[in-house]
Amino acid sequence: xxxxxxxxxxKSELELHEQSMIKEVVKITNVxxxxxxxxxxxxxxxxxxxxxxxxxxxxFKDNYPGSLPLFFDLNDSFGRxxxxxxxxxxxxxxxxxxxxxxxxxxxxxxxxxxNVIELIAKGISGENHEDFQLExxxxxxxxxxxxxxxxxxxxNYNVREIxxxxxxxxxxxxxxxxxxxxxxxxxxxxxxFHIDIYQEEKFRCIYIPLKxxxxxxxPAAEEEWDYSFVKNIFSKHxxxxxKQKFQRIVRRKGNSTKKLEFIIFGLPxxxxxxxxxxxxxxxxxxxxxxxxxxxxxxxxxxPLMVERWHPNYLLNxxxxxxxxxxxxxxxxxxxxxxxxxxxRFAKSGVQHITVIDNDILEMDNxxxxxxxxxxxxxxxxxxxxxxxxxxxALEKEIRRKYPFTQVTSLPKSFVxxxxxGSINWKDYDLLVIAIGLANQEMDINEKxxxxxxPPPTIYAWNEPLGIGGHSLITxxxxxxxxxQCLFKPMEGKTSHNRSSxxxxxxxxxxxxxxxxxxxxxxxxxxxxxxxxxxVENSLKLLTGKLQDNPLLSWKxxxxxxxxxxxxxxxxxxxxxxxxxxxxxxxxxxxxxVCSMKG
Ligand SMILES: [Zn+2]
Numbered sequence: 001x002x003x004x005x006x007x008x009x010x011k012s013e014l015e016l017h018e019q020s021m022i023k024e025v026v027k028i029t030n031v032x033x034x035x036x037x038x039x040x041x042x043x044x045x046x047x048x049x050x051x052x053x054x055x056x057x058x059x060f061k062d063n064y065p066g067s068l069p070l071f072f073d074l075n076d077s078f079g080r081x082x083x084x085x086x087x088x089x090x091x092x093x094x095x096x097x098x099x100x101x102x103x104x105x106x107x108x109x110x111x112x113x114x115n116v117i118e119l120i121a122k123g124i125s126g127e128n129h130e131d132f133q134l135e136x137x138x139x140x141x142x143x144x145x146x147x148x149x150x151x152x153x154x155x156n157y158n159v160r161e162i163x164x165x166x167x168x169x170x171x172x173x174x175x176x177x178x179x180x181x182x183x184x185x186x187x188x189x190x191x192x193f194h195i196d197i198y199q200e201e202k203f204r205c206i207y208i209p210l211k212x213x214x215x216x217x218x219p220a221a222e223e224e225w226d227y228s229f230v231k232n233i234f235s236k237h238x239x240x241x242x243k244q245k246f247q248r249i250v251r252r253k254g255n256s257t258k259k260l261e262f263i264i265f266g267l268p269x270x271x272x273x274x275x276x277x278x279x280x281x282x283x284x285x286x287x288x289x290x291x292x293x294x295x296x297x298x299x300x301x302x303p304l305m306v307e308r309w310h311p312n313y314l315l316n317x318x319x320x321x322x323x324x325x326x327x328x329x330x331x332x333x334x335x336x337x338x339x340x341x342x343x344r345f346a347k348s349g350v351q352h353i354t355v356i357d358n359d360i361l362e363m364d365n366x367x368x369x370x371x372x373x374x375x376x377x378x379x380x381x382x383x384x385x386x387x388x389x390x391x392x393a394l395e396k397e398i399r400r401k402y403p404f405t406q407v408t409s410l411p412k413s414f415v416x417x418x419x420x421g422s423i424n425w426k427d428y429d430l431l432v433i434a435i436g437l438a439n440q441e442m443d444i445n446e447k448x449x450x451x452x453x454p455p456p457t458i459y460a461w462n463e464p465l466g467i468g469g470h471s472l473i474t475x476x477x478x479x480x481x482x483x484q485c486l487f488k489p490m491e492g493k494t495s496h497n498r499s500s501x502x503x504x505x506x507x508x509x510x511x512x513x514x515x516x517x518x519x520x521x522x523x524x525x526x527x528x529x530x531x532x533x534x535v536e537n538s539l540k541l542l543t544g545k546l547q548d549n550p551l552l553s554w555k556x557x558x559x560x561x562x563x564x565x566x567x568x569x570x571x572x573x574x575x576x577x578x579x580x581x582x583x584x585x586x587x588x589x590x591x592x593v594c595s596m597k598g
Contacts (some may be wrong), residue, residue, distance in 0.1 A: 081123025
């Protein structure tokens with residue numbers, strides 16, 4: 001085993017190994033590490049490529065073998081091949097794909113070189129020609145002169161106009177663009193890019209999706225596509241229908257060409273993604289005549305890249321779920337558990353959320369609530385300091401963090417709304433009840449079961465002192481199994497919640513200030529765990545992946561509960577498997593609410 005490696009002595013290091021890949025090593029002196037991506041040590045290697053000797057350069061950073069060796073085709077021996085960048089650097093792997101074992105620096109070098117030779121061979125034979133296309137944007141970004149922050153729905157294959165604004169100041173400019181069907185554009189632009197679109201100049205931007213199967217080699221380093229090349233892309237690679245659509249847009253009344261015209265091309269890739277590339281060019285100055293149709297006198301095409309922020313793209317990229325985007329979820333009770341549930345729904349991509357609660361936010365709530373200290377107070381019209389209703393503060397917070405989600409806040413109780421009859425509960429795809437008070441929730445349960453077509457309704461609550469939390473699914477295309485079932489009377493005794501992990505008839509409530517501020521002791525962690533349980537299963541339910549009305553629980557540690565002299569229930573002794581096997585057994589065949597006999 002060898003622990004030291006001196007790249008200056010690469011030749012002798014190699015001689016200690018049995019290898020046939022590297023035929024010769026020539027050390028390069030006076031290396032400027034800025035030119036070679038941070039490599040201080042550079043050597044020219046003679047290798048065999050397709051039976052012929054060829055040269056390639058290897059560079060090592062100071063911390064080698066703590067980082068991978070870098071390879072360069074400095075003599076341009078291999079021509080234009082995929083994964084070779086402007087400076088000859090060969091991107092042979094994403095660095096996380098090769099495990100670095102610092103104990104074997106020479107093996108690491110040989111291992112990487114083997115990958116590089118294989119990649120170059122594929123490039124020369126044309127086997128990975130497809131990669132040019134797949135990496136289109138990576139090449140494109142080397143030649144661009146600017147950037148559009150664009151929300152483009154690449155699943156829409158129609159030629160169409162995109163809203164585009166350009167904010168210019170003395171030293172810089174910001175270009176933002178978005179699909180016309182994105183709601184609240186002005187708020188979103190302000191939240192995301194700190195731009196007031198009413199203050200900025202608007203330009204015409206046309207999105208042009210190219211035909212499926214279009215093959216365009218990305219521009220090489222320093223290559224500039226001229227007007228006729230770009231026009232050729234436009235005339236050769238779009239459908240007849242797209243061309244007609246383009247003409248209709250250009251001829252639209254009141255849509256005369258401004259001093260600048262923006263176009264964004266969408267290039268469909270074989271992996272179902274779309275590469276985006278854009279241009280800005282001077283307009284023709286003539287109404288209804290687009291510079292892509294009529295060559296203007298002064299042709300100055302400026303290539304731009306598109307930095308994407310369409311919600312579908314952002315969600316797909318981060319494992320979110322675009323399937324639930326059009327779902328509407330209502331959360332009743334946005335205290336500790338409900339507020340965490342609401343923000344998590346927004347985070348998971350649900351774009352319609354209604355929050356219902358008639359309570360105000362207080363400082364006492366903050367350390368176990370999704371909202372922070374800054375959300376507690378506001379000034380009213382008389383400049384009085386007032387507590388903000390929880391739903392209003394939550395709406396503001398969700399809009400700030402996830403501006404694509406529409407939030408409706410109703411500062412009323414469920415019963416008030418029910419009695420007003422102002423809500424059509426059937427409009428929701430899911431109702432989550434997170435009030436945490438059994439009597440109120442039993443009442444809601446009864447009301448929901450009295451409806452003709454009730455939406456699926458989930459109840460969520462915490463247990464005290466970190467022992468656990470629960471989520472009960474009801475009305476999930478199945479009437480039997482409801483919140484009332486949990487309170488089945490046992491041998492004439494007072495009913496208690498049978499899902500509980502604590503023994504019945506223990507009082508956990510605490511009172512800190514002695515003025516009636518009673519609360520049940522659980523922490524923000526408990527609320528977050530319960531919220532995760534609820535949202536995870538809600539997403540399954542909303543996408544049809546959860547059947548029946550199971551009782552779902554997470555089980556926590558019992559040490560705090562025990563240390564305070566309380567006892568656990570029999571159900572707490574269940575393991576995960578047992579909890580899962582019994583998740584439908586809570587159903588009460590005699591239940592007055594959900595049973596046929598009731
Ligand atoms: Zn029931």
